[in-house]
Amino acid sequence: MSSRLSACALHRLLASTVRTGLVLAGLVLAGGAAHAAPASLPESASVALTFDDLPGIVLKPDQAYVEATNKALIKGLKHHHFPAIGFVNEGKLDEIIRARQIAVLQRWIKAGFDLGNHTFSHSSPNNVGAAGYIADIARGEKVIRPMMVKAHRNLQWFRHPYLETGSPEPVKAQINAWLAGHGYRIAPVTIDADDWEFAEPYDNAVMTGNTAEAARIRGVYLAYTERSIGWYRRASHVLFGRDIAYVMLLHDTRLNADCFEGLAAILARQNLRPITIDQALRDPAYRTADNYSGKDGIEWMERWSDTLKKDLPWSDYEDVPKGIVKEYDKLDSN
Ligand SMILES: [Zn+2]
Structure with missing residues (x-):
């Protein structure tokens, strides 16, 4: 899961306050032009x-629930031929x-999908x-590395929990050096729609049989995404x-499993074609330096915004x- 961090929110708030005047001026200049644009697919991208x-x-340990979730997710991915x-x-x-x-x-491997390391304990x-984190990464591949080797696949991707990459800089550098030395590539994030925050309220609705609330959350989640x-x-x-x-x-949740067709429809409307992470990282944008060494878990657009000024x-x-945040906080504190 990711984390909502106050410093990050503050940054956004400050930026938005500074820019409000500019945006308002822009809207006046744009006049009615925005309304005249024809409804058409956005530019294609991947x-x-x-x-x-x-x-x-x-939300609660339930093996059958986890199995149903993964079965539906894998089925949706395979049906649409999405890597x-x-x-x-x-x-x-x-x-x-x-x-x-x-x-x-x-089942994920058998369906043709790769697995990556996300640390043993989501630390x-x-x-x-740095030392504790590196130990947690090493401990996080005991099962999946042999599994991947057996399937003639290469375990090479690492994703930082909470997108927290190490702070101060020497901690980050030590972690990065270990990852590189062990054949890992860092999996950056350039779209983060906070799905984890909707997922627990959704589990709660499903597990308590509140189908109306589950349907409402699916609608709110898809629109937000x-x-x-x-x-x-x-x-x-x-x-x-x-x-x-x-x-x-995204996260491996019942929410995403149950919303799969809705997510696929969004990608179609947005003209976004699913590709592998390996293909995505061939885009030269990913060669932009990530110089961020703060404590916040931020995605890569924000990191690059500093690099590129x-x-x-x-x-x-x-x-x-707000209603979703409130519901999540309530469930999380229990
Ligand atoms: Zn996570």
């Missing part, structure tokens, strides 16, 4: 779909029934330091003057709806 926290995030990668927390294997959790991972370098994708595309145009090949962060369009950045 996106790598990445799912974190395998074998699944679930994908799943990032595993091996610490989750013992949270329910180990053999069946491992079988879930096996943060801010809490455990489509608006978020729009924002990241605008951010990409600010930084690079074009759509880059995006890497979208270009401001992101924070004035129209939209936060997760």
Whole structure:
């Protein structure tokens, strides 16, 4: 899961306050032109779909629920011929029934998807330091490395939990050196629609049989996701003057399984074609340096905005709806 961080929010708020005047002026200048644009598909672009926290995030440990979630997700991906990668927390294997959790991972591989390392215990370098974090990464490949080798695949991708990459700089450098020395490539994120925050309220609705609330959350989530994708595309145009090949962060949740057709429809409307993460990272944008060494878990558009000294369009950045945040916080504190 990612984290909502106050410093990050503050940054956005400040940027938005500074820019409000400019945006208002721009709207006046644009006049009615915005309304005259014909409804047509956006420019075509590509996106790598990445799912974190395998074998699944679930509000309460329920093996059958986890299995149904993964079965539906894999079915949706295969039906649409979408490539994908799943990032595993091996610490989750013992949270329910180990053999069946491992079988879930096996199903991803058998379906043709790669697995990546997401640390053993979903740790943060801010809490455990460089040495502790590196140990947690090493511990996170005990099951998946042999599994990948057996399937003649290369375990090469690492995704930082919370997108926290190490702070201060020497901590980040030590982690990066270990990753590179062990054949890992860092999986950046360039679309993050905060799906994890909707997922627990959704589990709660499903698990309590509240079908109306589950349907409402699916609707709110999909609408928010489509608006978020729009924002990241605008951010990409600010930084690079074009759509880059995006890497979208999603989580292995019942929400995404149940919303799969809705997500596929969004990608179709947005004219975004799913590709592998390996293909996405061939886009030269990913050669832009990530010099960020703060504690916040931020995605790569924000990191590159500092490198390239270009401001992101924070004035129209939209936060997760308050009702969802409130519901998540309530469930998370229990
Ligand atoms: Zn995660």
